[in-house]
Amino acid sequence: MADSQAAVKQGETAAPNKAPEAATSAPADGGTKCKNLEGAMGGMRDPSKTKEQEESDEEECDENELEDDDDDDDDDDDEEGFMGMLQNFLRTKLDLGGGGEGEKVLDEVSVEGVVKYIKSGKCKNIITMAGAGISTSAGIPDFRSPGTGLYCNLEKYNLPFPEAIFDIEFFKVNPKPFFVLAKDLYPGAFNPTPSHWFIRLLHEKGLLLRHYTQNIDTLEHVAGLPAEKVVEAHGTFRTSHCIGCQKEYTQDWLKEEIFKDLIPKCEECNNLVKPDIVFFREDLPAKFFELTQSDFPKCDLLLILGTSLTVQPFAMLINNVPPSCPRLLINREKAGSGDPMMGLLHGMLSSSGLALDSPRNIRDVALLGDCDQGCAKLADLLGWKDEYEKLIPCKAEKGEKAEE
Numbered sequence: 001m002a003d004s005q006a007a008v009k010q011g012e013t014a015a016p017n018k019a020p021e022a023a024t025s026a027p028a029d030g031g032t033k034c035k036n037l038e039g040a041m042g043g044m045r046d047p048s049k050t051k052e053q054e055e056s057d058e059e060e061c062d063e064n065e066l067e068d069d070d071d072d073d074d075d076d077d078d079e080e081g082f083m084g085m086l087q088n089f090l091r092t093k094l095d096l097g098g099g100g101e102g103e104k105v106l107d108e109v110s111v112e113g114v115v116k117y118i119k120s121g122k123c124k125n126i127i128t129m130a131g132a133g134i135s136t137s138a139g140i141p142d143f144r145s146p147g148t149g150l151y152c153n154l155e156k157y158n159l160p161f162p163e164a165i166f167d168i169e170f171f172k173v174n175p176k177p178f179f180v181l182a183k184d185l186y187p188g189a190f191n192p193t194p195s196h197w198f199i200r201l202l203h204e205k206g207l208l209l210r211h212y213t214q215n216i217d218t219l220e221h222v223a224g225l226p227a228e229k230v231v232e233a234h235g236t237f238r239t240s241h242c243i244g245c246q247k248e249y250t251q252d253w254l255k256e257e258i259f260k261d262l263i264p265k266c267e268e269c270n271n272l273v274k275p276d277i278v279f280f281r282e283d284l285p286a287k288f289f290e291l292t293q294s295d296f297p298k299c300d301l302l303l304i305l306g307t308s309l310t311v312q313p314f315a316m317l318i319n320n321v322p323p324s325c326p327r328l329l330i331n332r333e334k335a336g337s338g339d340p341m342m343g344l345l346h347g348m349l350s351s352s353g354l355a356l357d358s359p360r361n362i363r364d365v366a367l368l369g370d371c372d373q374g375c376a377k378l379a380d381l382l383g384w385k386d387e388y389e390k391l392i393p394c395k396a397e398k399g400e401k402a403e404e
């Protein structure tokens with residue numbers, strides 16, 4: 001497990017929406033095999049790396065693979081995994097196994113179809129996958145929206161390239177931009193959005209298997225989701241560690257340093273202290289790898305909210321649900337289905353990524369627009385409107401006042 005985790009670090013795809021293609025045959029473990037796929041298909045690339053860095057990483061990678069060669073068991077596992085992937089590819093993607101692409105679960109491939117499916121009671125294990133788009137209405141900018149995204153608005157942080165702010169090597173040399181941003185976006189200053197409350201409602205209804213988020217704003221916790229229901233794939237501000245001696249620091253300690261405009265330094269060894277959020281080139285939390293393996297095969301509805309699905313390994317999770325599992329994207333624009341040419345290929349060859357534009361699509365639905373409106377529409381169609389509005393503090397207050 002440790003090896004496979006180490007192999008998958010946070011990184012962006014070389015080009016937006018290339019992620020799902022890279023994950024065509026990605027196994028549920030998201031680990032070692034994922035590393036192989038990256039090599040073979042060039043799916044995941046850290047944009048902040050120079051070619052030389054990438055070559056040196058490849059050498060390191062080769063060394064790791066040589067070390068792996070010493071371990072016969074690992075080899076067998078890898079072979080089995082590879083054969084499994086190949087068989088799976090031939091069976092499900094080329095329809096050679098007779099099983100087709102999976103059973104048709106939705107009567108109608110539409111939002112109404114998804115609602116009907118939820119209402120039927122057959123859907124009991126919903127996974128939500130979220131990104132920055134569920135928090136923009138709270139006042140937290142997303143990363144890539146033209147004109148408003150964080151990456152378009154970074155002069156004040158004085159960065160050589162936008163991703164540097166979350167680059168661990170850059171941070172070690174120049175931590176100031178990150179801590180200036182951390183102060184601007186510090187959790188606590190923002191309230192959950194109606195989208196967060198919708199996810200809470202799914203939990204109240206006993207339908208939420210797990211909420212996977214790329215966000216580090218902790219708003220799902222503020223909305224009352226229990227910690228065991230949440231996987232913060234890109235880490236959290238709740239704890240921090242010294243990057244040298246690993247001494248742990250509390251959120252309060254870190255907050256005090258950040259708000260005094262200090263660069264937090266370890267009291268033991270004077271190294272930098274960094275919140276446990278995942279920077280590019282860093283490992284994702286162990287919980288992410290453990291739970292994705294057990295959760296995704298059980299998923300019977302995947303809700304994808306407010307994410308461009310461009311950052312791996314998070315983005316490839318959409319491929320780890322069973323082939324019949326419906327996937328509903330609620331986002332301002334389509335994501336996760338690749339470019340139009342790949343969309344065509346999806347139709348002919350594979351079911352990787354969202355098949356929104358494929359003639360063979362039997363399960364992927366897009367509800368395009370704002371997440372909050374999309375969630376309100378779902379709640380409405382599901383007949384949950386009153387309960388939903390009672391959960392959202394500002395709406396509940398308005399409702400109470402109106403009753404008075």
Ligand code: APR
Pocket residue numbers: 130131132133134136137142143144145149166214215234306307308309310311330331332333335369370371372
């Ligand atoms: N409603 C619906 N969609 C929205 C909204 C909204 N209110 N606001 C923004 N969006 C959409 C954007 O159009 C975009 O498609 O949400 C998506 C946000 O995409 P990104 O900015 O790329 O954010 P995300 O996918 O979360 O980024 C992933 O990138 O740099 C890293 O580690 C960082 O976790 C982050 C990761």
